Amino acid sequence: MSVLIAPSILSADFAQLGAEVKAIDEAGCDWIHIDVMDGHFVPNLTFGPPVIKAIRPWTKKVFDVHLMIDPAQPYLEDYAKAGADLITVHAEADKHLHRSVQAIKALGKKAGVSLNPHTPENVIEYVLDSIDMVLVMSVNPGFGGQSFIDSQLEKIARIKRMIAGRAIDIQVDGGVTADNAWKVMEAGATCLVAGSAVFKTKDYAANIAAIRNSKG
Numbered sequence: 068m069s070v071l072i073a074p075s076i077l078s079a080d081f082a083q084l085g086a087e088v089k090a091i092d093e094a095g096c097d098w099i100h101i102d103v104m105d106g107h108f109v110p111n112l113t114f115g116p117p118v119i120k121a122i123r124p125w126t127k128k129v130f131d132v133h134l135m136i137d138p139a140q141p142y143l144e145d146y147a148k149a150g151a152d153l154i155t156v157h158a159e160a161d162k163h164l165h166r167s168v169q170a171i172k173a174l175g176k177k178a179g180v181s182l183n184p185h186t187p188e189n190v191i192e193y194v195l196d197s198i199d200m201v202l203v204m205s206v207n208p209g210f211g212g213q214s215f216i217d218s219q220l221e222k223i224a225r226i227k228r229m230i231a232g233r234a235i236d237i238q239v240d241g242g243v244t245a246d247n248a249w250k251v252m253e254a255g256a257t258c259l260v261a262g263s264a265v266f267k268t269k270d271y272a273a274n275i276a277a278i279r280n281s282k283g
C-alpha cells in the first residue's frame with residue numbers, strides 16, 4: 068500500500084485555515100495533521116478544540132490530532148467532540164498512558180502514541196494491543212521547519228519489527244521532505260507528516276506528490 072501523506076497545518080496560512088484544509092484535500096493528501104501545542108509540554112501554542120471544530124466542515128478526510136499537551140487526558144473528549152478521528156498522546160506527557168489510550172478508544176476514536184527523539188520505543192510495549200498508530204518524532208516537537216534527526220531511522224525500523232503482524236501505522240513527523248522521505252519509508256514508515264515541504268509553495272499537489280514519490 069502506498070504511504071499516507073498527512074500535511075501539518077502548522078505551516079498553513081492561519082488567516083484562512085479552512086480554505087487551506089480544503090486546498091490540501093484537493094491536492095491529494097490522505098490525512099490532515101493537526102499539531103496541538105500548550106506552551107508547557109512544548110514551547111509553542113496552537114489550536115484548541117474550537118479551531119478544530121471550525122475547520123471540520125472543510126474536508127471529510129481524517130483529522131489526525133497530535134496532542135503535544137500535558138496533561139492530555141482531561142481534554143480528550145473535547146478534541147473527540149471537535150472532530151478528531153485519530154488522537155495521539157505523548158508517552159512523555161502521560162503518567163497513565165494505558166488509561167489515556169483506553170479513554171481515546173472508549174470515545175470511539177483511533178489512538179496513537181508519540182515518542183520524542185530521545186524516548187526509546189520499548190515504552191509502547193504494553194499498549195501495542197490497543198493502539199492504531201505510533202508517531203515517531205524526528206525533530207524535537209514545538210516548531211515546524213527543523214532538520215530531520217537521522218538517529219530516528221533506526222527507531223522506526225525497530226518499531227516495525229516490534230509491531231510485526233499488527234495493524235498499526237508508523238507515522239513519522241518532523242523534517243520530512245521529498246529528499247529524505249524515501250529513507251523514512253524504507254525504514255518502515257506508513258504515514259509521513261510534512262509541514263514546510265507541503266506548504267513551501269502554492270502547488271500543494273506537486274509538493275505532496277514529490278514526497279510520495281521520493282526516491283534515493
Ligand SMILES: O=C(CO)[C@@H](O)[C@H](O)COP(=O)(O)O
Binds near residue numbers: 208210212213
Ligand atoms: O509536530 C510538529 C512539530 O512539533 C510537526 O508536525 C511539524 O509541524 C512538522 O513540520 P516540518 O518539520 O515538516 O516543517
